[in-house]
Amino acid sequence: MLKQTEGSQAVAEAIALCRPEVVCAYPITPQTHIVEGVGALVKAGKVENCEFINVESEFAALSVAIGASAAGARAYTATASQGLLFMGEAVYNAAGLGLPIVMTIGNRAIGAPINIWNDHTDSMSMKDSGWIQLFAETNQEAVDLHIQAFRLAEELSCPVMVCMDGFILTHAYERIDVPSQEEVDAFLPPYDPIQVLDPAEPYSIGAMVGPEAFTEVRYLAHEKQLQALRRIPEIGAVFKDVFGRQSGGLIHSYRTEGAETIAVALGSVNGTIKEVIDGMREDGAAVGSVSICSFRPFPSAELRAALAGAKHVVVIEKSLAPGLGGIVASNIRLALRETTVPVYTVIAGLGGRPITMSSLREVLEAAGNGRLPEVQFLDLDHGAVEHEILRAKQTRRAGPTAENILRNLGQSAVVGNE
């Protein structure tokens, strides 16, 4: 049903439609509205046969989900930022055990300095944990990806993270089609586990594995991701049959035909990028964009094909690998290793910094003119940075960097906190 609603609320309703049996909740901004929404639906009796468990930490939240999933129940939780790091050990464990948990990430920066606003550093920190990572471009896609995620996770016995931009999506009110129970039931069969704790057929799950078999176990985790590369588009096609709209898949290309400069990005910033592409196309520039929906597994072949005609690839990414540059760009360079196409990194939107159309247009034009450096920080305040570097050179006890920058900006008195 089409309605005007908050992204988090729509996702909560989508989760409820997926008939989860155990939901674990721990609050963290900007994900909190989602588990609140699921909790309210469970408490109101609108989710049959579901337990909503308020736990004491994110580490416990995912651990409860691990136990529930191993008992054969459909398990869900959500987190963000520090919460994802705090549960990090369990994130790897859930994947290692092959438990098809679905978890929403309301993407948020990681401190210090503490920052509650959106970027992708949290999800990127777990990119190699063995979870499938799907990034939603819109709230409609966030709803749809969650429904697909349970099917994908349970088919492959592999956990899935659905990543949606904190605030930009989680807190945005917009028109969203939340499907009916009948539609979801037609698409998502009940969970049929490949392994379950059962006294009638006892086995040990989580045994110690030594050098003689560890590589094989890890290889199979890789192989599972390769299977997901095939299944994600197929499941997207089935989804389209049932729900009548295209959602998910590995990548989405936008006006890439004949494009010489192609922007690549994950998540909601693709909406802004498309607007920029439209404007530049109107002005005769040969530009296009590619949105990566599935970051893990990484769709190398699809990206190679989508970027085949490009002369410049500009990766707009909301995370930073200090000392290296871009994480997504590094992955794309690997995919394009047999070409000579330059891949630029534009670090943008860190800690909620707005990504404006004019700034995006500037970097795309600079790339087309061959003037873009390999790593660029979008809208970096060079003055503030240089001032602080100089201060650190002059004074040994220069004080805390973040606070100095704020003081320099004259904002220390008005800065918001959590």
Next chain:
Amino acid sequence: MTDETALQRVKFYQTGTHTVGNRLMNEARRSVQASMDRSNAITSGHRACQGCGEALGARYALDAALRASDGQLVAVNATGCLEVFTTPYPETSWQIPWLHSLFGNAPAVATGVAAGMRRKGRADVRVVAQGGDGGTTDIGFGCLSGMFERNDDVLYICYDNEAYMNTGVQRSSATPPTARTATTPAVGDAPGNIFGTGKNLPLIAMAHNIPYVATANVADLHDLEDKVTTAMAIRGSRYIHIMVPCPLGWGSASDATIHLARMAVESGLFPLFEAEHGQVTRSKKIRRRVPVEDYLRPQRRFAHLFKKGHEDTERIARLQRMADANIERFNLLGEREAP
């Protein structure tokens, strides 16, 4: 006193031994392990060290839980010796469904298993979570407290050997004062672990007001089984803290495990008691009180207290005062009940 125990007031213990004679007991009261058809939660062939108190304690505890749940039991295990010595891939000693996730999350995983079982219509399947003292009192403490606070339907069993034995005998918050470990070496003015540190997890568990808390010990396996059986008859969070001597970490002879466990109890250093909803309901009386020295001296981890010519009498006396305080607090002297 019930009729069945009244029969056993006289000569319950066989002369000259500490063995509880099963043949003197009513059949229903006999040990799980005494039965020809006993279950075998942890089968033989595992890789525990000779004289491992944990292997013994875990087998008795889980077999008792298995009997109490009519075979409908799942075990969740924290990382640690028990996990490692029972499951070197691809072998497993577990005859029951068993799940190991991480070092610090066994209580939360067990909560999830219990919830999952309820949602799958299998509320009859009971859940036991277990870990060593490090997994329980240190790294898993947050999850354990959360499990207690929510009164989740899990029996958590801590096998306490008073240090991180699996990683090579490092101090935990359950390591007693003066004990030598790899991280509390027996050097300096106050060798070994220092006084005034450590946690008493049974008391902390009681402070959560959970329905049942007990301490047990591998020197009295019948008592251990009884406590597990009592715990399994209750729904909600239950906690049993079992002292399990570790020959490797304690520097004791592998045939001294039971003896040391008994000396811990008989000296008062390890009180055996039960508590319901935060109140101590029963304590096991000391049969023949011994000085703490009898418990400490056979263990190399306390060897620095007994150096020839300069015994550390002051710190031995301090340990004795701890034992005396336990005896007072838990009322460990007096007439013993028939078991």
